[in-house]
Amino acid sequence: MSALQQELLSILEHKKLTPHFQPIVSLKQKKIMGYEALIRGPSNSPLHSPLNLFDIADRYGLSSQLEFVCREISIQHFAEFNLDAKLFLNVSPHVLLQPEFKTGETLRYLDQFGLNPHNVVIELTEHKPIDDYELMREAVMHYRGMGFEIALDDLGAGYSSLRLWSELLPEYVKIDQHFIQGLQNDSIKLNFVRSIQGIASSLNCNVIAEGIETEAEFNIIEQLGITHGQGYYFARPAVIPSAELDIEIFSQNKLPEAKPALINSTSVESISRFIAPISAETPISDVMNLFQQHSELTILPLVDYEVASGIIFRDIFLSKLFSSRFGMELHGKKPIKTFIDQVPLSIDHHTPIELVSQQLTSTMRHEQAFIITRDNKYIGVATILSLLEKITMQQIDNAKHANPLTLLPGSVPMNEQVNQLLASKTPFAFGYFDLDNFKPFNDIYSYSAGDDIIKAVATALTQCVPPESGRIGHIGGDDFIVIFTCEDWLELSQQILTTFEAMVPSYYTPADVNAGGIRAESRTGEKCFFPMTSLSVGLVSPMTTAHCQSHVDIADLASESKKMAKKIDGNSYFVNHRQSPKTLESIQAVNDNNTDFHEQHSTGTVVKLHAIH
Numbered sequence: 001m002s003a004l005q006q007e008l009l010s011i012l013e014h015k016k017l018t019p020h021f022q023p024i025v026s027l028k029q030k031k032i033m034g035y036e037a038l039i040r041g042p043s044n045s046p047l048h049s050p051l052n053l054f055d056i057a058d059r060y061g062l063s064s065q066l067e068f069v070c071r072e073i074s075i076q077h078f079a080e081f082n083l084d085a086k087l088f089l090n091v092s093p094h095v096l097l098q099p100e101f102k103t104g105e106t107l108r109y110l111d112q113f114g115l116n117p118h119n120v121v122i123e124l125t126e127h128k129p130i131d132d133y134e135l136m137r138e139a140v141m142h143y144r145g146m147g148f149e150i151a152l153d154d155l156g157a158g159y160s161s162l163r164l165w166s167e168l169l170p171e172y173v174k175i176d177q178h179f180i181q182g183l184q185n186d187s188i189k190l191n192f193v194r195s196i197q198g199i200a201s202s203l204n205c206n207v208i209a210e211g212i213e214t215e216a217e218f219n220i221i222e223q224l225g226i227t228h229g230q231g232y233y234f235a236r237p238a239v240i241p242s243a244e245l246d247i248e249i250f251s252q253n254k255l256p257e258a259k260p261a262l263i264n265s266t267s268v269e270s271i272s273r274f275i276a277p278i279s280a281e282t283p284i285s286d287v288m289n290l291f292q293q294h295s296e297l298t299i300l301p302l303v304d305y306e307v308a309s310g311i312i313f314r315d316i317f318l319s320k321l322f323s324s325r326f327g328m329e330l331h332g333k334k335p336i337k338t339f340i341d342q343v344p345l346s347i348d349h350h351t352p353i354e355l356v357s358q359q360l361t362s363t364m365r366h367e368q369a370f371i372i373t374r375d376n377k378y379i380g381v382a383t384i385l386s387l388l389e390k391i392t393m394q395q396i397d398n399a400k401h402a403n404p405l406t407l408l409p410g411s412v413p414m415n416e417q418v419n420q421l422l423a424s425k426t427p428f429a430f431g432y433f434d435l436d437n438f439k440p441f442n443d444i445y446s447y448s449a450g451d452d453i454i455k456a457v458a459t460a461l462t463q464c465v466p467p468e469s470g471r472i473g474h475i476g477g478d479d480f481i482v483i484f485t486c487e488d489w490l491e492l493s494q495q496i497l498t499t500f501e502a503m504v505p506s507y508y509t510p511a512d513v514n515a516g517g518i519r520a521e522s523r524t525g526e527k528c529f530f531p532m533t534s535l536s537v538g539l540v541s542p543m544t545t546a547h548c549q550s551h552v553d554i555a556d557l558a559s560e561s562k563k564m565a566k567k568i569d570g571n572s573y574f575v576n577h578r579q580s581p582k583t584l585e586s587i588q589a590v591n592d593n594n595t596d597f598h599e600q601h602s603t604g605t606v607v608k609l610h611a612i613h
Contacts, residue, residue: 004046004047004056005056005060007045007046007047008047008053008056008057008060008062008066009062011041011042011045011047011053012062012065012066012069015069015072015073016041016042016045017039017040017041017069017070017073018039018040018041018042018073018239019037019038019039019040019070019073019074019077019078019239020037020038020039020040020237020238020239021035021036021037021038021077021078021081021237021238021239021241022035022036022038022230022235022236022237022238022241023035023230023234023235023241023242023245024036024086024088024208024228024229024230025228025229025230025234025245026227026228027221027222027226027227027228027229027250028227030245030247030250031244031245032083032085032242032243032244032245033085033086033228034085034086034087034088034121035078035083035085035086035087035088035241036088036090036123036230036237037070037074037078037087037088037089037090038050038090038237039053039070039073039074039090041053053066054066063092063094063095064095067091067092067095068105070090071089071091071105071106071109072109074087074089075087075089075106075109075110075113075115075120076109076113078115079113079114079115081240081241081243083241083243085119086119086120086121086149087115087119087120087121088121088123088151089106089120089121089122089123090123090125090153091122091123091124091125092124092125093124093136093164096122096124096136096139096140096143106120107146116147117146117147117148118147118148118149120147120148120149121148121149121150121151121171121172122143122148122149122150122151123151123152123153123172123174124150124151124152124153124164124168124170125153125154133163133164133167136164136167136168137167137168140168140170149170149171149172150168150170150171150172151170151171151172151173151174151208152164152165152168152170152172152173152174153174154174154176154210155173155174155175155176155196162385162388162389162392163385165205165385165388166368166383166384166385166388169203169205170205171205171206172205172206172207172208172228173196173200173205173206173207173208174207174208174209174210174230175193175196175207175208175209175210176210176211177210177211177231178211179192179193179196180193180209180210180211180212180217180221180231181211181213181217182217183217183220183221184216184217184219184220184466184467185462186407188395188399188402188409190220190224190467191354191391191395192391192392192395193209193221193224193226194224194354194357195354195357195388195391195392196388197224197225197226198357198358198360199357199360199384199387199388201225201360202360202384203384206227206228207226207227207228208226208228208229208230209221209226209228209229209230209231210230210231211230211231212229212230212231212232212233212234213231213232213233214233215233215249217231217233218233218249220467233249234249266352266353266390266394267349267350267351267352267353268347268348268349268350268351268352268353268356268372268382268387269349269350269372269379269380270353270390271353271382271383271386271387271390272349272372272379272380272381272382273380273381273382273386274379274380274381275297275299275300275301275380275381277300277301277302277303277308277378278290278300278301278302278303278336279302279303279304280302280303280304280309280310280335280336280337280340281304281335281336281337282302282335282336283332283333283334283335283336284321284332284333284334284335284336284338284339285332285333287300287312287317287336288321288332291314291317291318297314298313298314298315299311299312299313299314299369299381299383300312300314301344301371301378301381302336302337302340303378306377306378307376307377307378308344308346308371308373308378309337309340309344310336310337310339310340310344311344311369311370311371311381312336312339312340313368313369317339320339344369344370344371345359345360345370345371346370346371346372346373346376347359347370347371347372347373347382348372348373348374349372349373349374349379353387353390353391353394354391356387357387357391360384360387368383368384368385369381369382369383369384370382370384401413403474403475403476405451405454405455405474406454406455406458406474408458408472408473408474408480409471409472409473409474410473410474410475410476411473411475411476413473414471414473414475414481414483414551415551417471417483418430418483418550418551418554419550419551421483421485421545422545422548422549422550422551425546426485427485427542427545427546428470428483428484428485428542428545429483429484429489429490429539429540429541429542429545430481430482430483430484430539430540430545430554430557430558431481431482431484431489431493431537431538431539431540431558431573432479432480432481432537432538432539432555432558432559432561432562433457433461433479433480433481433482433496433535433536433537434478434479434480434535434536434537434538434562434566435453435454435457435478435533435534435535435536436531436533436534436535436536436566437517437530437531437532437533437534438450438453438478438533439523440518440520440521440522440528440530441453441507441518441520441530441532441533443520443521444518444520445507445508449507452507453478453504453507453533454477454478456500456503456504456507457478457480457500457535458472458474458480459503460496460499460500460503461480461482461496463499464492464495464496464499465482465484465492465496468486469484469485469486469488469489469492470482470483470484470485470486470489470492471483471485481558489539489542490539490575493537493539493573494573496535496537497535497537497571497572497573498571500534500535500571501534501570501571504532504533504534505532507533508532512532513532516531516532517529517530517531517532518530518532531569531570534570534571534572535571535572536562536565536566536568536571536572536573536574537561537562537565537572537573537574538557538558538559538560538561538562538563538564538565538573538574538576539558539561539573539574539575539576540554540557540558540561540575540576541575541576541577543577544557544576544577557576558576560576561573561574561575561576562574564576
């Protein structure tokens with residue numbers, strides 16, 4: 001027997017485990033609603049870390065014993081604090097399925113220490129693939145019947161968390177902390193979390209955002225309408241948990257509602273599946289025969305005259321039919337429409353899947369599927385699970401085009417969003433950001449320092465442009481673009497330049513800062529003096545973008561503007577107000593022949609030029 005196995009057996013025998021409790025916060029009520037029990041081994045043991053502890057238990061087949069000891073100790077300690085809150089107990093699904101878990105040990109612990117099962121949430125933490133979903137549903141129903149609630153942990157990180165969500169319909173679902181960290185600066189994470197919240201609302205499921213560590217993350221979570229949060233921002237796990245929170249951690253001023261981001265949007269028709277419908281007048285006995293003859297059939301739409309009036313779900317139908325002893329005898333000849341409680345939600349086939357998610361959220365419906373229509377006529381059915389999977393895959397696809405240095409979206413999704421905004425006639429401004437004197441800096445300070453300067457631009461952009469105001473892209477090298485969907489696009493551009501100007505000196509030596517720049521070889525090989533790097537921004541106003549046909553037209557105008565901005569020393573921008581495309585040569589010709597071509601306004605190092613209309 002190995003030393004680690006002996007150590008674990010000793011820990012189990014003497015119950016040498018210590019629970020720590022981390023608050024789970026209701027963001028609506030601004031108070032603690034529950035605590036997750038987190039186990040630690042003896043402080044002087046190699047099994048102090050929970051990761052090591054559970055890994056060794058799994059290696060030696062002691063997972064069930066360890067979980068029972070953890071459960072007993074957690075319940076005992078939690079009961080001692082007499083807290084008016086729920087206790088979240090971590091349970092591995094494969095342990096939940098083992099026969100000894102159903103023997104009533106957990107209820108015995110609760111009874112022994114004076115806790116009510118209604119105040120306990122079994123939190124399923126998935127570390128291995130789940131194969132038997134039917135058995136899993138039975139186990140969950142068993143514990144629900146005893147009064148427990150169910151939570152699904154780490155959504156988005158498990159082997160089959162989406163499938164488990166759809167099969168078990170838990171009362172709570174926890175979004176993995178990966179999607180929460182840096183959420184305010186990541187449009188992909190933002191849209192993923194927004195979609196999860198939308199689906200959860202439609203399923204009457206509470207979302208718990210894990211890993212909230214900063215005020216910025218908390219503000220976005222609150223803004224998205226997520227109801228619960230957990231993380232260091234509220235409190236760290238503690239042996240003696242805090243009963244109350246500092247009310248000052250809650251935002252005093254609500255942020256403006258985030259606008260839905262249109263990123264490479266897909267219509268809901270892409271997840272539509274045609275299922276041969278039946279009439280609402282079909283006898284219940286015939287519906288029963290259909291389900292018996294087609295074991296793969298789980299959904300039946302009711303359609304008359306091409307208009308859907310209901311959806312029959314196999315499991316609900318059978319449960320309702322056989323809930324009484326004489327179900328078939330009593331109801332067999334009745335039309336199936338008598339089993340319909342409400343008209344199903346119908347979605348036009350052109351609707352973007354992000355808007356479908358929002359619509360499901362607003363309706364607060366509990367169905368697992370909805371109708372897809374064309375010209376208000378039935379064409380198919382889509383499920384909540386397929387919607388969630390499509391949104392997830394879309395976000396993954398967008399990530400493929402992200403720039404590897406900054407992780408910002410590349411040209412493909414940015415061009416697609418421009419085209420979508422043009423098609424929907426949504427007003428927007430466009431900014432093309434480019435570094436000045438970047439090559440000499442890169443040559444003197446090395447490519448690694450050059451990468452740092454590029455990342456500094458990304459930082460300035462993400463700090464100044466919140467997700468609800470626009471979308472930031474890194475299209476290659478030192479070139480960035482911003483699609484501004486807000487009215488204060490010009491002020492934000494000025495703020496970006498000011499922010500970047502303040503950041504630049506930290507990337508130069510004190511001597512070069514004092515000199516105002518560096519001496520390096522020009523492209524012709526001559527030694528020249530180059531000022532410290534700065535940003536040139538070519539801007540295209542909303543009035544101008546509105547007259548463009550595609551992202552190609554806007555790119556041409558933004559390139560012209562950027563070239564004009566580069567003629568100005570230091571951090572500068574040029575606003576292109578032209579309403580019809582012109583070549584750069586024609587602009588330069590006007591500039592050469594018209595001394596009144598532009599007027600300059602300076603605010604610090606920010607210079608603005610107005611082009612002639």
